[in-house]
Amino acid sequence: MLKYHTQMRIKTAAALWVLLLAAGCATKAPEPAESVAPVQDAPVLRTTIQRLIQARGILYAIDQATVLPKISAPVREFYVNRGARVRKGQLLAELENRDLAAAAAESKSLLDQAEAAYRSIVSANLPEEIAKAQSEVQSAKEALDAAQKLLDSRKALLAQGALPRRQVDEANVAFVQARSQHEVAVKHLSALEQVGRDATTRQAQAQVDAAKGRNQGAQVQLEYSKIYSPIDGVIADRPLYAGEIASPDKPLLTVMDISRVVARANIPAEQLQYLKVGDPATIAALDLSADLKGKVSVVSPALDANSTTAEVWVEAINPGGHFKPGSSAQVSILAETVQDAIVIPLAAILPAKEGAEIVMVAGADSLAHERTIETGIREGDKVQVLKGLNEGERVIVVGGLRLADKAKIHVEKPGEKADEKTDKKTDGKTGPA
Numbered sequence: 001m002l003k004y005h006t007q008m009r010i011k012t013a014a015a016l017w018v019l020l021l022a023a024g025c026a027t028k029a030p031e032p033a034e035s036v037a038p039v040q041d042a043p044v045l046r047t048t049i050q051r052l053i054q055a056r057g058i059l060y061a062i063d064q065a066t067v068l069p070k071i072s073a074p075v076r077e078f079y080v081n082r083g084a085r086v087r088k089g090q091l092l093a094e095l096e097n098r099d100l101a102a103a104a105a106e107s108k109s110l111l112d113q114a115e116a117a118y119r120s121i122v123s124a125n126l127p128e129e130i131a132k133a134q135s136e137v138q139s140a141k142e143a144l145d146a147a148q149k150l151l152d153s154r155k156a157l158l159a160q161g162a163l164p165r166r167q168v169d170e171a172n173v174a175f176v177q178a179r180s181q182h183e184v185a186v187k188h189l190s191a192l193e194q195v196g197r198d199a200t201t202r203q204a205q206a207q208v209d210a211a212k213g214r215n216q217g218a219q220v221q222l223e224y225s226k227i228y229s230p231i232d233g234v235i236a237d238r239p240l241y242a243g244e245i246a247s248p249d250k251p252l253l254t255v256m257d258i259s260r261v262v263a264r265a266n267i268p269a270e271q272l273q274y275l276k277v278g279d280p281a282t283i284a285a286l287d288l289s290a291d292l293k294g295k296v297s298v299v300s301p302a303l304d305a306n307s308t309t310a311e312v313w314v315e316a317i318n319p320g321g322h323f324k325p326g327s328s329a330q331v332s333i334l335a336e337t338v339q340d341a342i343v344i345p346l347a348a349i350l351p352a353k354e355g356a357e358i359v360m361v362a363g364a365d366s367l368a369h370e371r372t373i374e375t376g377i378r379e380g381d382k383v384q385v386l387k388g389l390n391e392g393e394r395v396i397v398v399g400g401l402r403l404a405d406k407a408k409i410h411v412e413k414p415g416e417k418a419d420e421k422t423d424k425k426t427d428g429k430t431g432p433a
Contacts, residue, residue: 036410039399041362042345046391049343049384051274051336051377055312057265059283061325062315063257065231069095069246070224080253082238086229092253095246097225104218107211114211118204133189140182147171147178233257234321258321262297265331266309274335275299281314281333283323288330292316292323296333338377342385348395349375349383360400361393362411368396370405 073095080092151171157163237254246252263283267275277296284291294316303310314331323329350358361369373388389395394411396403403409 036408037368037399037403038412039360039362039368039396039403039409040412041394042348042397044385044389044391044393044395045343046340047343049338049341049377049379049382050334051338052379053267053271053274053333053335055265055267055331056286057263057283057314057329057331059323059325059327059329060262060264061233061256061258062260062262063231063233064236064325065229065233065255066251067092067227067230067253067255068248068250069227069252070248071095071221072245072247073097073225075240075242075244075246075252077242078238080235080238082235084235086233086235086255088229088232090229091226092229092235093227095225095227097222100218100222100225104215104222107215107218111208111211111215114204114208118201118208121201121204130189133185137182137185137189140178140185144175144178144182147175151175227252229255231255231257232259236325256325258318258323258325260315261292261318261323261325263294263314263316263329263331265312265314266304266307267312269303269308269310271335272299272310272312275312275333279333279335281316281331283314283316284330284332285323286328286330290322292318336377338384341377342389342391343382344385344389344395345397346378346381346383347397348400349373350400359389360396360403361389362396362409366409366411368400368403368405368407368409 076094076096078093080086080090086092151168151174154163154168154171158165158168233255234257235253236256237251239250240246240252261283275296277299279296281294281296282291283294294314296312297315298311298313300310300312312331312333314333344359348359350360352358356372357375359371359373361371363369371388374386376384376386378384396409399409
């Protein structure tokens with residue numbers, strides 16, 4: 001009996017030990033594995049970056065002329081249609097001008113009459129003294145010429161030793177006297193002509209001048225009826241038809257030179273410091289289907305008080321006239337090029353903390369390291385780093401938004417799948433140990 005009780009106690013103690021061991025194994029929790037964040041990174045490069053200033057602008061023709069007639073008259077005929085290419089000085093249209101042509105012909109006849117009357121009056125009133133003085137001038141001139149020839153001849157003979165010096169001196173005295181007589185005769189004739197112009201002659205001259213003025217005015221009015229192109233270009237507008245009245249207050253034609261276009265864009269004040277005339281630029285269609293290479297031609301020195309921007313003009317050759325004035329375009333100006341710049345992808349920059357720009361650096365220790373940086377030029381998806389990073393480091397471009405400093409990371413390789421990462425973490429084991 002004692003032996004039986006002893007065996008029962010041993011069995012009970014063994015069963016209790018088994019239960020306690022099982023309970024202990026059931027309550028022990030496994031240690032959680034430290035989480036690893038999957039990320040993607042990109043290298044910090046030393047390369048060239050450009051400062052591009054972009055804005056939307058409006059296109060204008062390089063030159064434009066709105067042709068206004070200077071007289072009111074019906075349009076007799078147009079010689080061009082809208083869209084026609086024209087040259088400077090080309091006849092574009094003609095206004096009704098038969099009345100103007102008649103007036104011009106009449107004024108020309110009156111001028112001819114006035115000039116004929118003036119010639120008749122001057123000839124009839126020429127004083128006898130003036131005719132005599134003219135004869136004396138002619139005689140004095142002939143005597144002067146003869147004295148000059150005699151003096152020259154005697155000088156030549158004197159040089160040859162064939163004539164005494166006395167005869168040369170006599171010839172010189174005769175020449176001086178002839179010259180003096182000629183000068184007196186000329187002055188006498190001039191004085192007589194000035195005095196001889198009487199009131200009748202002056203009146204006739206005034207009538208000639210007045211007739212000339214009227215004729216010039218009539219010719220100008222006639223010329224105003226012919227409309228010429230002031231520039232080379234294309235007819236952009238022609239609002240009237242033949243027979244309609246053209247007037248000085250209404251445009252008759254608009255001519256545009258679209259061989260070159262100018263894009264006028266408003267640039268913020270803080271970007272103007274980087275711009276100057278001559279900077280290379282591009283004018284592109286809004287859908288980027290075509291573009292033109294050009295240069296900055298104007299940087300306005302004054303700001304618009306309402307928008308704190310300044311107007312900048314970019315001029316470019318417009319082959320075929322495909323870019324139309326009045327349309328919108330995208331303007332890109334190359335303001336600066338920096339060689340050997342430290343550059344990272346824009347995606348690496350995280351939201352600023354207290355005004356500072358932050359990136360996460362993927363360290364060789366498989367940890368993410370928070371880094372404060374200072375940036376410069378931005379070109380598309382590239383950013384220049386002025387301080388905070390070195391060439392060769394790698395920055396996190398995907399997965400860094402919620403990472404804490406020194407968080408454990410796994411850098412994904414291009415094409416790596418999630419199940420492959422799981423297999424690597426578990427060493428191929430999918431069940432409990």
